[in-house]
Amino acid sequence: MIAVWLSELVVFALVVAGILAERPAALAATGGALVAAAALLRFAPPLRTALAAGFARHRAAALAGGAVLALALPLALRASPYWTFVATLALLYVTIGQGLNLQIGTAGVINLAGAAFAGLGGYSVGLLTLSAGWPAWLALLMAPWIAVTVGAVLFVPILKTRGHYLALVTIAFGFIFNILMNNLEFTGGPQGLKNIPTLRLFGWAFTSKPALAGVELPAHANFYYAALLVAGLTTWALRRLHDSWLGLALNTLRDDEIAARCCGVSLTRGKLLAFSIGNLCIGLGGALYAVMVGFVSPPDFDFGYSLVMLSVVIIGGVDSIPGVVLGACLLLPLPERFRFLHEYRLLLYGAVIVVMLLYRPRGLWPAAVRRYR
Amino acid sequence: MPPLELLLQQALNGVMLGVMYALIAVGFTLFFGVLDVIHFSHGDIFMLGAFAGLSTLLGLAAVGLRAPVAALPLAFVAAILVTGLVGVLAERVCVKPLARSSPLMTLLATLSLGLVIRESVLIFYPRGADPKPFPQLLPQGGFEVGGVAIRYENLAILGIGLAAMVTVDLIIRRTRMGAAIRAVAQDPEAAQMMGVNLDRTVDATFFLGSGLAAVAGILSGLYYSEIHFIMGITGGVIGFSAAAIGGLGNVYGAIVGGLLFGVLQTTSAALIPRGSEFRDVVAFAVVMLFLIVRPRGILGEQSVERV
Numbered sequence: 001m002i003a004v005w006l007s008e009l010v011v012f013a014l015v016v017a018g019i020l021a022e023r024p025a026a027l028a029a030t031g032g033a034l035v036a037a038a039a040l041l042r043f044a045p046p047l048r049t050a051l052a053a054g055f056a057r058h059r060a061a062a063l064a065g066g067a068v069l070a071l072a073l074p075l076a077l078r079a080s081p082y083w084t085f086v087a088t089l090a091l092l093y094v095t096i097g098q099g100l101n102l103q104i105g106t107a108g109v110i111n112l113a114g115a116a117f118a119g120l121g122g123y124s125v126g127l128l129t130l131s132a133g134w135p136a137w138l139a140l141l142m143a144p145w146i147a148v149t150v151g152a153v154l155f156v157p158i159l160k161t162r163g164h165y166l167a168l169v170t171i172a173f174g175f176i177f178n179i180l181m182n183n184l185e186f187t188g189g190p191q192g193l194k195n196i197p198t199l200r201l202f203g204w205a206f207t208s209k210p211a212l213a214g215v216e217l218p219a220h221a222n223f224y225y226a227a228l229l230v231a232g233l234t235t236w237a238l239r240r241l242h243d244s245w246l247g248l249a250l251n252t253l254r255d256d257e258i259a260a261r262c263c264g265v266s267l268t269r270g271k272l273l274a275f276s277i278g279n280l281c282i283g284l285g286g287a288l289y290a291v292m293v294g295f296v297s298p299p300d301f302d303f304g305y306s307l308v309m310l311s312v313v314i315i316g317g318v319d320s321i322p323g324v325v326l327g328a329c330l331l332l333p334l335p336e337r338f339r340f341l342h343e344y345r346l347l348l349y350g351a352v353i354v355v356m357l358l359y360r361p362r363g364l365w366p367a368a369v370r371r372y373r
Numbered sequence: 374m375p376p377l378e379l380l381l382q383q384a385l386n387g388v389m390l391g392v393m394y395a396l397i398a399v400g401f402t403l404f405f406g407v408l409d410v411i412h413f414s415h416g417d418i419f420m421l422g423a424f425a426g427l428s429t430l431l432g433l434a435a436v437g438l439r440a441p442v443a444a445l446p447l448a449f450v451a452a453i454l455v456t457g458l459v460g461v462l463a464e465r466v467c468v469k470p471l472a473r474s475s476p477l478m479t480l481l482a483t484l485s486l487g488l489v490i491r492e493s494v495l496i497f498y499p500r501g502a503d504p505k506p507f508p509q510l511l512p513q514g515g516f517e518v519g520g521v522a523i524r525y526e527n528l529a530i531l532g533i534g535l536a537a538m539v540t541v542d543l544i545i546r547r548t549r550m551g552a553a554i555r556a557v558a559q560d561p562e563a564a565q566m567m568g569v570n571l572d573r574t575v576d577a578t579f580f581l582g583s584g585l586a587a588v589a590g591i592l593s594g595l596y597y598s599e600i601h602f603i604m605g606i607t608g609g610v611i612g613f614s615a616a617a618i619g620g621l622g623n624v625y626g627a628i629v630g631g632l633l634f635g636v637l638q639t640t641s642a643a644l645i646p647r648g649s650e651f652r653d654v655v656a657f658a659v660v661m662l663f664l665i666v667r668p669r670g671i672l673g674e675q676s677v678e679r680v
Binding site for chain 2: 168
């Protein structure tokens with residue numbers, strides 16, 4: 001148990017050091033240490049199996065340790081509000097990624113309009129608070145359901161088309177969403193919606209600086225904890241769903257529709273349910289994003305972000321719940337860390353994804369084979 | 374209701390756009406035919422073709438060759454060579470190795486490769502972030518038939534596009550390589566047993582399709598007299614839509630789909646209020662409806678579902 005906690009602590013320390021290292025020498029040292037740790041695991045199978053066995057035996061302890069470290073992260077990053085913001089963004093992508101993974105990974109319903117559904121959540125929050133005068137928390141609760149409702153437009157195409165054709169239908173949906181947001185008057189056109197009021201819970205405004213254990217944290221830490229709670233709950237709920245009979249039924253639908261229907265799995269109910277629950281999570285992520293930055297505009301939800309969401313799922317591991325968490329926590333902060341590469345950042349991002357797909361096609365944390373005891 | 378002349382005019386413009394879309398769509402459909410994949414970076418290869426053409430034209434102008442009759446064919450040849458080679462490279466590096474895994478993998482891989490191509494043009498082309506003016510080399514002026522203005526420039530674009538399509542049709546139907554492409558599209562294993570070199574055929578298909586995208590790229594530059602590094606995103610999505618409307622794997626379907634998409638765009642721009650802003654909404658909505666009604670396209674994808 002101690003070894004489990006210790007290894008978690010080491011990873012945490014290395015990650016924090018990697019994030020905060022400013023001078024090239026410090027950055028190289030932490031980067032080298034991370035690579036060395038990964039290489040040690042890769043080329044020392046006994047160590048790997050021992051660690052894996054330790055984590056498997058003390059699962060509850062490992063999860064508790066991870067939770068404590070996740071709670072402590074804003075303390076470690078308190079000097080940098082920017083990195084607290086990036087960490088929050090990664091957590092929002094965990095929520096979004098879990099929703100998308102349910103659609104694409106578990107049920108095989110290809111959705112290339114992730115950004116559009118996040119945008120539906122974000123714009124709903126903006127319109128409900130600014131035009132209808134709702135308080136932010138109520139709008140935040142309502143917005144994901146609007147994303148689900150609008151998603152019903154795609155119900156018929158999902159049932160009628162598959163594979164590449166479905167991919168095209170969802171791309172077209174994303175483009176339509178973006179053009180409409182750009183040109184409709186009530187959504188603010190290209191300028192978007194500004195000054196979305198911040199979240200206020202029990203008299204606590206999310207713009208004021210919280211204090212934890214007597215240490216003052218940047219205001220973004222409020223949203224970090226909110227996003228951590230939401231990401232944790234979503235991951236837990238979707239893990240339960242994935243392990244349930246419904247998750248199994250969705251897997252069979254994905255692998256062989258005809259065989260699944262022969263076994264009595266309802267194609268209509270399965271696909272639409274997975275699609276809607278997925279959109280609920282994606283919309284929630286987008287809504288929280290809108291409240292956090294207080295501003296939404298069409299470029300925040302264009303096709304490129306759908307691509308990022310898709311890469312979180314695929315690079316993490318298709319149909320793998322922990323894989324999505326890992327994918328989001330790697331793919332979101334890494335380009336920020338390499339901001340010093342300036343314009344080469346996106347170029348490298350694309351190249352890295354291609355290389356990953358060629359050499360690790362099943363993702364960083366491949367889905368485990370289902371086991372029933 | 375707008376007057377009939379306006380509608381005819383818009384339909385004519387739609388055919389113009391449609392020819393360009395069809396040229397992109399034929400590439401998508403050819404690649405799908407031989408490898409059963411959607412090559413999503415094709416849109417960015419179309420953009421690359423436009424930039425290769427522009428660079429050639431600028432280079433020729435710098436050495437004093439400005440006559441369109443000489444410069445334009447050279448630009449087409451150079452752009453086709455560049456995109457053809459990049460297309461084959463893309464296929465070797467990231468399409469064929471993933472062709473046997475799930476469609477999701479090729480989807481993400483080619484989308485990311487498109488990002489790489491786009492960013493490379495942005496970074497390495499001088500001042501790549503700005504829209505680039507494209508020289509107007511086609512004859513200006515025109516005439517009028519029954520209230521519909523016909524410009525020489527448009528006729529030339531139409532003519533070049535049609536010539537490219539006829540050439541491809543001849544290559545596919547009349548040459549040995551064309552026969553090999555058709556054979557691989559029907560059944561790769563049987564084709565190999567008949568002595569078709571699969572790798573070479575796939576390479577040739579990607580060269581051919583990517584070259585067509587270069588033609589479309591230059592035509593688009595001539596038509597809008599401007600090119601931009603992000604034009605490949607919409608170009609690719611429209612080309613894919615056109616190929617899907619026509620039925621993936623069907624070359625004639627792709628041409629019909631391209632023309633249909635172009636006419637749809639321009640007529641909806643004329644028919645609905647604020648049409649120029651919402652024309653793509655209408656066009657994409659029709660594509661979605663279309664795929665619901667005919668999930669395998671107008672002319673149909675040639676495949677059967679095996680149980």
